[in-house]
Amino acid sequence: MPAALSLLQQRHSAPSRQLGEPAPDEATLRALLEAAIRVPDHGKLVPFRLIRLHGDAKLRFGEQLSAIAIRNNPELSEAKYEKERLRYTFAPLVIVVIASLQADSKIPEIEQKLCAGNVAYNLLLGAYALGFGAQWLTGWAAYNREVASILKLTENEHVIGFVHMGTPQIEVPDRDRPALADVFSTWTS
Template identity: 45%
Template sequence: MTETNSSESSITTNQTDSGTVNLLLSRRSSTAADMVAPGPDAAQLQTILAAGHRVPDHGKIGPWRFVIFEGEARTKFGQMVAAIFAVKNPEASEKLLEFESQRFNRAPLVIAVISSPVDHPKVPQWEQLLSAGACCQNMLVAATAMGFGAQWLTEWYAYDDDVNNALNLNANEKIAGFLYFGSRTKPADERVRPDLAERVRHF
């Protein structure tokens, strides 16, 4: 067995994966409307889901689940969303209703991340909600690493009870986000971000 001295071990342990760090520092959301086919294939989809499944999860509860929209399922659910919108907005124009019906066709793949917290004596629901948010971020990063555009959206239908019923959400569940994935038609735009220095304090 080859011995490794402490200094060599330290160097190995502290090596930086510059590719991963650069990805995290440069990740940008692509607009769903700017995405086209092809989207992630079956194997890439499984990788994205596995990345979401890998997040911190106090208590090993798994307080989240995923609903996948591909192919005709995007059109079918978009029509359901438009029908719900029409009932609640009877003055809506045909053009607006058509827009609502096409929301899920903006990208080849849409994944709804459902936050599913449970009552647990040692794990507050707040921590479970944060875990669902971490799922969303991990999935965005994984898709970006594969070269796809990715965007995390909610919009009105993420907060609508009738839409939630159409997705068969339980009373304790909420939509953490609809994640859109596809090939980019143009580079993602950089945006102004909050001043980091204003948000850091040393205690």
């Protein structure tokens, strides 16, 4: 079996809380990002961009998100507040994948979002191929306009996901997958 197909058959997400150092070094990260942006892009719009969160910035980001969370829900428990504050600190690297939608384009927004989603998935595949672990997460922060403002997103930009990356600190078991017969059919008319 070709190595690329084997990679696809083995790929799985590693929980962000189980990702530690090392993350990809600068040269490896650059190569990974260059590969990740090679996605189908109808109209060559490049409807995506990437933001790196690393080092102390991850905690500062989480602190700003936890402030939003408590403002939106003053009854938020201390445990949930702390979860929000620390959410981005476990993996050594987080790449925020942004959909930059061009509303005046003839290319439907769904295609532009799928293009950005492919970037996120390529990050997962590439990280796995390089021996790293990764997990694509969204959560409330991906859909919140105050968070978008913190990330300095424009009105036409949306978070597709937060891709947490690092080295798995545990053996990650695979999860159950659907049987092909349950999801594949042939149209006959």
